[in-house]
Structures are given as structure tokens and as C-alpha cells.
Amino acid sequence: MGNKFCKPNSDRLSVPVALTKQGSTTRAQGSVALLRTDYNIGQGEWVSENYVKHAVNVKFDIVAKQ
Numbered sequence: 622m623g624n625k626f627c628k629p630n631s632d633r634l635s636v637p638v639a640l641t642k643q644g645s646t647t648r649a650q651g652s653v654a655l656l657r658t659d660y661n662i663g664q665g666e667w668v669s670e671n672y673v674k675h676a677v678n679v680k681f682d683i684v685a686k687q
Contacts (some may be wrong), residue, residue, distance in 0.1 A: 645687040652680040 630638040657663050658675050667673065 638642045647685050647687075649685075650681065652678055654678050 634653065636651050636653045638649050641648045641650075643657050656675050657670075657673070657677050663673060663675075
């Protein structure tokens, strides 16, 4: 759970995360779907889905070593 900031907007966001640990390495993987139109991203000629879809899937894979 954390905050996401996009343009002037900020709200809470819950993202499922898979944590794995192998030796001294920890890995966090997850994804979340966002609608760019909820944050006024893509205005004017970019408002249609001709170039960029409204739904955007954000994926992450973070590896940390001790």
C-alpha cells in the first residue's frame, strides 16, 4: 500500500507484490493497471486511443542484495 502521484493528483494505491528471497537476494515483483484518463494524461490530440491506450499496465521487478 502506498501513494501514487500523477500530475497534480495523489491517492492511495494497493498493489499485490510477490516477494521471494534466495540467499542474500530479495525480489519484489508485481503489476497494477491504471487508466491514464483518470489522471488527465493524454489531452488534446492524445485523448483518443489511436496512439496510446487508456489502460496502462505498470509492471515492476525489483532486486535487492544485502
